[in-house]
Amino acid sequence: MTDVATMTPTDARRRFRDGHVAPTTGWCDGWTQANLLAVPEALAWDFLLFAQRNPKPCPVLDVLDAGETAGPLLDGDIRTDVPRYRVYVDGELVDEPTDVTRWWQADLVSFLVGCSFTFEAALREESVPVRHIEQGTNVPMYRTSVRCRAAGAVSGPLVVSMRPVPADLVAAAVRVTSRYPSVHGAPVHVGDPDALGIADLDRPDFGDVVRLEPGDVPVFWACGVTPQAAVMESRPSLAIAHAPGHMLVTDARNSAYQVP
Amino acid sequence: MTDVATMTPTDARRRFRDGHVAPTTGWCDGWTQANLLAVPEALAWDFLLFAQRNPKPCPVLDVLDAGETAGPLLDGDIRTDVPRYRVYVDGELVDEPTDVTRWWQADLVSFLVGCSFTFEAALREESVPVRHIEQGTNVPMYRTSVRCRAAGAVSGPLVVSMRPVPADLVAAAVRVTSRYPSVHGAPVHVGDPDALGIADLDRPDFGDVVRLEPGDVPVFWACGVTPQAAVMESRPSLAIAHAPGHMLVTDARNSAYQVP
Numbered sequence: 001m002t003d004v005a006t007m008t009p010t011d012a013r014r015r016f017r018d019g020h021v022a023p024t025t026g027w028c029d030g031w032t033q034a035n036l037l038a039v040p041e042a043l044a045w046d047f048l049l050f051a052q053r054n055p056k057p058c059p060v061l062d063v064l065d066a067g068e069t070a071g072p073l074l075d076g077d078i079r080t081d082v083p084r085y086r087v088y089v090d091g092e093l094v095d096e097p098t099d100v101t102r103w104w105q106a107d108l109v110s111f112l113v114g115c116s117f118t119f120e121a122a123l124r125e126e127s128v129p130v131r132h133i134e135q136g137t138n139v140p141m142y143r144t145s146v147r148c149r150a151a152g153a154v155s156g157p158l159v160v161s162m163r164p165v166p167a168d169l170v171a172a173a174v175r176v177t178s179r180y181p182s183v184h185g186a187p188v189h190v191g192d193p194d195a196l197g198i199a200d201l202d203r204p205d206f207g208d209v210v211r212l213e214p215g216d217v218p219v220f221w222a223c224g225v226t227p228q229a230a231v232m233e234s235r236p237s238l239a240i241a242h243a244p245g246h247m248l249v250t251d252a253r254n255s256a257y258q259v260p
Numbered sequence: 261m262t263d264v265a266t267m268t269p270t271d272a273r274r275r276f277r278d279g280h281v282a283p284t285t286g287w288c289d290g291w292t293q294a295n296l297l298a299v300p301e302a303l304a305w306d307f308l309l310f311a312q313r314n315p316k317p318c319p320v321l322d323v324l325d326a327g328e329t330a331g332p333l334l335d336g337d338i339r340t341d342v343p344r345y346r347v348y349v350d351g352e353l354v355d356e357p358t359d360v361t362r363w364w365q366a367d368l369v370s371f372l373v374g375c376s377f378t379f380e381a382a383l384r385e386e387s388v389p390v391r392h393i394e395q396g397t398n399v400p401m402y403r404t405s406v407r408c409r410a411a412g413a414v415s416g417p418l419v420v421s422m423r424p425v426p427a428d429l430v431a432a433a434v435r436v437t438s439r440y441p442s443v444h445g446a447p448v449h450v451g452d453p454d455a456l457g458i459a460d461l462d463r464p465d466f467g468d469v470v471r472l473e474p475g476d477v478p479v480f481w482a483c484g485v486t487p488q489a490a491v492m493e494s495r496p497s498l499a500i501a502h503a504p505g506h507m508l509v510t511d512a513r514n515s516a517y518q519v520p
Contacts, residue, residue, distance in 0.1 A: 011483045053323070
């Protein structure tokens with residue numbers, strides 16, 4: 001079996017297009033992964049403004065024109081190349097298909113939003129362990145009590161991903177991820193789940209439970225599932241997103257989003 | 261006379277509101293300066309998407325709701341607090357007032373876009389001279405032959421600002437400005453005006469001529485006048501902007517936009 005870490009984005013997308021389903025953490029080291037959100041054109045302004053006003057959870061990497069299914073970041077088809085999707089009608093999750101061709105509308109505007117999986121290879125290169133990869137699971141994600149800044153009809157809570165980090169490597173994790181502001185950048189919070197309104201780390205709202213090793217501290221990064229939480233609250237007529245942790249692997253190199 | 265470098269944003273905006281006219285280079289060290297562009301709501305999507313697709317020249321710091329004249333970045337009034345404005349009707353420059361109250365419309369959406377004046381204090385702190393400040397002039401700005409990525413009806417060329425930098429300090433200038441991606445970040449080009457389609461450095465399209473000292477190399481940064489060049493090309497019914505180099509001084513600290 002091919003090691004998914006060394007796979008090219010083209011090959012990964014082909015695998016997913018052919019029906020393979022898996023979280024994309026650990027796939028295609030060095031290539032940027034993206035969250036997907038597609039909404040009808042009439043709602044696109046509010047969602048783009050929401051993203052602009054909340055750049056930590058919603059760093060926009062690209063916006064496709066209405067009806068477009070490919071773009072500079074992907075030589076493929078956003079309707080088929082994500083491992084699993086979520087389809088929301090009036091804010092309710094109605095389908096989790098591996099292909100959204102039958103849900104597609106010509107007026108859908110697609111947003112590609114940065115994903116923290118992008119910096120996980122850099123963390124491991126600097127000897128910061130990534131526990132959910134070690135444990136073979138998806139990253140855990142939580143809704144928080146922190147409110148995003150609203151835009152028009154769009155509002156919602158901040159969603160975070162959590163990675164347990166050994167206490168003596170927290171500073172390194174901050175330093176490494178700070179270099180990637182376009183894919184959530186530095187942590188928004190270190191160490192105290194209560195302060196984010198997270199009652200129980202073992203009950204993530206999205207993704208899987210991850211086990212803390214002795215001496216690990218929970219470190220929280222802003223998460224690109226935040227727009228989906230806004231969909232659930234703001235209830236647009238239709239929204240198509242990736243399933244949390246099941247990202248679009250793009251043709252952009254991580255280095256394109258790294259700052260010194 | 262108060263040293264403009266140590267003035268607070270509130271005091272600077274009051275000076276400009278009271279009719280003082282000057283380029284803002286060198287004003288309010290440590291505080292973020294912004295380009296202004298206000299367009300009718302019906303055109304706002306295309307302009308926001310244009311900015312998103314061209315983040316080097318158009319790093320959006322904030323977007324005000326239609327009709328709003330203040331926001332989190334300024335406790336003031338964007339119609340009066342900029343030293344000088346430019347008003348465009350159908351893409352033609354029709355007025356350069358110091359107050360745009362009479363041009364204001366309730367449907368105008370204002371974009372605040374990062375400005376490279378923001379990092380000039382950091383350059384000087386690292387002993388990189390800023391020649392136009394030394395020479396008491398505005399920075400020179402040039403239209404280039406580089407095309408921005410279009411969005412809907414909005415298209416135009418990249419505009420750059422130019423600062424002469426001693427050859428042995430170019431690397432320092434790159435390093436320092438790289439830390440400020442939200443205010444144009446690292447240079448887009450170093451050393452060869454021809455490659456940008458700039459025929460004569462002594463004929464800037466905006467701002468003033470600056471004299472190169474012996475051993476200086478021309479260094480080019482993406483410039484927030486780019487949206488104005490797009491206005492001239494795309495000809496919206498109305499657009500209100502700052503006069504080049506005459507920026508809005510905001511209440512945001514530069515450090516808020518610095519990356520490690």
